[in-house]
Amino acid sequence: MRKLSDTKPVGVIGAGNFGSTVANLLARHRNVLLYARDEKVIKRILEKGENRGHKMSKHITPTNDLQYLAEQCDIIFPIVPSAHFRAMMKKLSPHLHPYHILIHGTKGLDITLPKGQTIETVAKLNRDQVKTMSEVIREESVVVRVGCLAGPNLSKELEARHPAATVIASPFNEVLSIGKRLLRNDRFQVYGNNELIGVELAGVLKNIIAIASGALSGMGYGENARGLLISRGVVEIIHLGRALGGKTKAFLGVAGIGDLVATSNSSFSRNFQVGYKLAQGMTLKEILESMDEVAEGINTVRIMKKCADYYKVRAPITNTIYQVLFEDLTVKQALNYLMRYPLNVDIDFID
C-alpha cells in the first residue's frame, strides 16, 4: 500500500517535540526530510534513531540544508517556535516556488515592532503588527497554498498511539486532502476546515486558558473550578479571536474547544505546566529555566493583553494571567479577582 520510493519526500522543519511527532506520523506514509538547526540533533537521529525521547522512524532523514529540503520536497511542514518563524521563513523563502505547499504547526503569534520598542512600551498593538504564521508565510514567500495543523495534539499521547484527532485548516481543499492523506492513520483522525485564520487563532489563544487551568490545578482546586474556567475561557477566546479576524465557527470545533479541553487537563502541556508551577510559587524566571522548549502561551498573553486594549475587548482571564506572569499578583489573588468579576452574560456570540 505504501509506496515510499516513487514519490518525493515530505519536509518537516524543526526537530522539537511536535516536529519530531509530526515527522513520525508522516513517515508512516512517505519518506521524510527533517530539518534541524543543531548538528548534534542530526547526529543523534542518524546514529541512535532517537530525538527528545522520540524513537525516530527509519524513513526519516535529518538534514541541516534548507535549500536541499525545499528542492526535494513539494510539501513542507514548518514547526518552529513563533519567535523564530519569520527568520526561518526568510532563509527558506529564496528556495520556495508557487508549487510548494506549506502546512505549519506553530501555535503562536508573530509581532513586528519598531526598533527599540517592546510589547510593553509600544503605543498600540493591532493586526498591522500581529500576524499568524500563515500570514508570515504569505508575507515572506511566494507560497500561496498554505495551511495549518491544530487541535489536541499532545506529542506524548500521539507517540503512545492513543486515539486522537487533528484539524488541517486551509482555504484550499487541495491542501486539506493532501494533509489528510499524509497524516491519517487508524489511531489518528484528520478533519478539514477552510477557516485558516480562525483555526490558527483558536490554537494560539487556547494557551492562555491552559496556563490558567494549570494554575487551578497547582492550587489544588477541582473540576468544578475547571468547568467554570473552560466555559468562560471559550467565551474570552472567541471575543479575542473575532477581534483579530477569526470566525466564531472555528473556535467551536476540534481546534478550539477540543484543543482547549485537552491542554487544560493535561500535565503534558507546557502551558499548563507554566500555570501549575506559578501556583506552586515558582517565579516566571525559574519556570523558564526549568523548561527545554518554549511555552508559546507566555508570549501570547503579552500580545493579547495589548491587543485587547486596542480592540476594546473585555479579557479578564488574559489580563489577570498577565499580572501574575509579569507583575506581582499572586495566583490566589488572581483567582479571587476572577471569581468576583461581574460576568452576567453567559453566551453572547451565538444568535
Next chain:
Amino acid sequence: MAVEVLEKKNKNKRYKPILEGIPDWPVYQLSKNRKEFIEEVANHSLARIKEMRPTRKQLLDELEATVYREQQRMKRNRWRVDPQDEPRFWSKIKNDLIELTAKPLDENTQREEELLKRIVQRYANEIAGNFNPSSYKFAREIIKFWFARLLNAARVKKFGAIFRNQYTLRDKIQIVGKVKQLRKLAKKGTIVMVPTHFSNLDSILIGWVIHSLGLPAFIYGAGLNLFNIKIIAYFMNSLGAYKVDRRKKNLPYLETLKMYSSLAIQKGAHSLFFPGGTRSRSGMIEKMLKLGLLSTATEAQRNIYLNTPEGVEAQKIFVVPVTLNYHFVLEAPELIDEYLSVKGQDRYLPEQDKYGSWQLLQFLFKFITKGSNISVSIGRPLDIMGNYVDDEGHSMDAQDRIIHTRDYFLSNGHITIDKQREDEYTRMLSQRIVAEYHRINRVFASHLVAFVAFELWQRKYAKLDLFGLLRLPEEELEIDYAEFRKTCKRVRKQIYRLKKDDKVNYATHLKGKIDLVIRHGLESVGTFHLKRPLLMNKQGNIITRDLNTLYYYHNRLVGYELEKII
C-alpha cells in the same frame, strides 16, 4: 480660468498604434470568424454544464429552473433591446421540456442535451460582440471630430474657432500611470483591463482611452442595459462590445458568458470588463468585486499553460487595474438614492437609466464646453495572481525575484485543473485589484472639499446616524470658512503623507494655495447637478443644497482612514 492655471500643462502625447493595420488585431480575427467562434463557445459551454450537472435528473432540474427564470424575466423586466422572438423561443423550449419530463428517467439523455444546446447557442449569439472595422473607424472619427469641434468652439471664443484644432480630447482627459509598460506588454501578452465603474459614460471614455493609447480595440464586457440607450449602443457595438445581461442568473447563461470571455482571452484578444459589476452606487471605490468574469482570466491562463508544451514560452495574461476619476458623475443623485434605499438590505437592484440619448448629448455638450476634467490612472500590470510584472512581463515577488506563474497551477509536478483552487486564486486577485484601485486613485480638489464638508457635518451632529444626518434640512447646514479651510489643509497634508507611502495618488491641481484649491473644488464638485452639492454663500461660508449627493462625492475618499483626522 483660474482652474486651468492650477492644472499642470498636460503632457499627454499622441501614441502611435502598436499594431499597424486593423486586420492584425485579435478582436478583428475574432469577429471575422464570428460564426465559428460562437459555435466553439457554445460547444465548450455545453460540455462544461454537462460536467457540472452529470445526471439526467440534475440536467432536467437545471433546464426547468432556467425556463422558469427566463419566463419570469420576460414577464417582469423586459427591455427595449430584448429580441422580439424571445417569448416564442422560450415557450417552445418549455413545451419540449414538459414532453421530456413526462418520460421515465432512464431514457437516454440525447434530447435534453439537444434542448440545452439550443439554449446555449442562443445565449452565445446574444452575448457575442460584433466588431466591424469600418464602423469602428467611423465611430472613432465621429468622437474625435465632434469633440474637437466643440472644444475649440468653447475654449477659443471666436467665430470660426469651431474649425480649429487647437484643443483636442487629450486636453480634457488626462491619462497617467503605467502607459508605456501597458503598451509594451500589449505586444507581449494579453491584457485584461479592469476599470472602476462610476458612470455609464465610463464605457465610451475607456474606449477612447484605449484607442488614444495606440492599443488595438479590446473586447468589452458591457452591461446589456447600456444597449437600451441608442447612442451608447451604437458606440458600444462598433467598439467590439459583448453583452453582459445581469438579469440572467441561470447557470447556462453564466457559464456561456464566462466561456466567451475565457476563450477570447485564450485567443489573445485584449479584454475589458468592469469587475465591480454595476456602477458604484455609493460613490465609493469598489471594495468587493464580482468574481465570475475575473475567474475567466485565471482559467484562461491555466488553459494556456496546459496547452503550451513545457519549454515553449506561454502567452501570458496581464491584469491592468484602471481608475477613472471625475469631478462630476451625471447619475450621482439617482445612484446615491438607490444606495441609501437599499443600504442594509441585500435586494436586487433593477437597472434604471433615466438618461436617454438626448440627455447624454446635452451632458456631453456641457461637459466639453465647461470645466470638469477627467483623469484616467493606469495601474501597474499584474499577473493573474496579483504579482507585479516587469517590462518584460516577468512576475516579480516582493524581493524582486522572478516568479514562474505556471508554478501556481502545479500539483506534484503537473498542471492540474482544480476549480476550488482557482476560485481561491480569483478571490486573492480581486483583493489585489481593490488594493491597487485605492493606490492609483487620484484625489481631486472636488473630492477633498466634499469629503471634508460631509465629515465636518457628521462630526457636528455626532449623535445622529447616517440617515438622521441626511434628513437634516439643508438650510440649517453651514460651515464656517476658516474651520473648513483649516480642515481641508490638514486632510490634504495627510493625503500627501499617504502618497509618500504609495497608498494613494492625487491630481497636480491639489497642490498650491489652499484657497485656490478649495475654490476649484467647489466649482467642480458635481457642477452640473440641478442642486449643487457644495457651494459658498454670500458670507463666504460653506453650504449644501443636496446632502445626499454630497455624501456620494464624499464617499470617493472613504477607505483611507482620513475621517480619523477630521
